[in-house]
Amino acid sequence: MGLKLENKVAVVTGGAKGIGLAISDKLAEDGATVYALGRSTNMELDSKHNIIYKQCDVSDLESVTNTFNEIQKEAGSIDILVNNAGITKDNLILRMSESDFDDVISINLKGVFNTCKVVSRFMLSQKQGRIINIGSIVGTTGNAGQSNYAASKAGLIGFTKSLAKELAARNILVNLIAPGYVLTDMTGKLTEDQVNAFKNNIPLKRAAEPSDISDVVAFFASNESRYITGQVLHVDGGLAI
Ligand SMILES: NC(=O)c1ccc[n+]([C@@H]2O[C@H](COP(=O)([O-])OP(=O)(O)OC[C@H]3O[C@@H](n4cnc5c(N)ncnc54)[C@H](O)[C@@H]3O)[C@@H](O)[C@H]2O)c1
Structure with missing residues (x-):
């Protein structure tokens, strides 16, 4: 039997770092040709990563159109899209600038x-x-100091469900994975007290590794999830229960 994603082409936004890199590696390990997109012009990925890197700013429709057209031409198809790119600009509402919200x-x-x-x-x-969209449990639970981020991730839930209904007739499945607390640069900014507070509230008593998320992405990319669409799956060690 061949690999699960043999002959599939996957695009992973923010796919050369953090959770995105774990997703790119996992999909490549399962046999897909993987394109990782990021904002840096010269992202040098170690040769042990079987990933093609392309510069693309997801917030710029022209950049996205050009990059995806290029990949479609090069690879012949795009079968799997993982929307993983994301940023935080946390602050309490009184201190949050308009650009922190807009960005x-x-x-x-x-x-x-x-x-x-x-x-x-x-x-x-x-x-x-x-x-496969990467949301956050914060999109469901909310979080003080993250009104911009929570609004963006909550918006993704409605977007995912609407697109799932719109595209189902053509066998295009759209789902969202909502991670809890994952060890990456994004959470590296937290203080030790904040980290301990998080861990104490996770029923499984540990933070997630990026691979805890990428294994679930691989499931949603595979034939095994062929009858699932429009779903929000919390992958959070029970944090949002
Ligand atoms: N780390 C966590 O605890 C956690 C929890 C819940 C959800 N998430 C979500 O998981 C995703 C990945 O998070 P991470 O922790 O790996 O973050 P990270 O900061 O390590 O990586 C984010 C990636 O997004 C890319 N990116 C940012 N802006 C971009 C743009 N305009 N165009 C293209 N790429 C862009 C960056 O280059 C980087 O590769 C994000 O959507 C984040 O919201 C993370």
């Missing part, structure tokens, strides 16, 4: 609109595809 929405939410708009054209004509 987070334009990458975390509008960026997903941009990639889905462009990729759906290819997936509709292929009559198959998988779109």
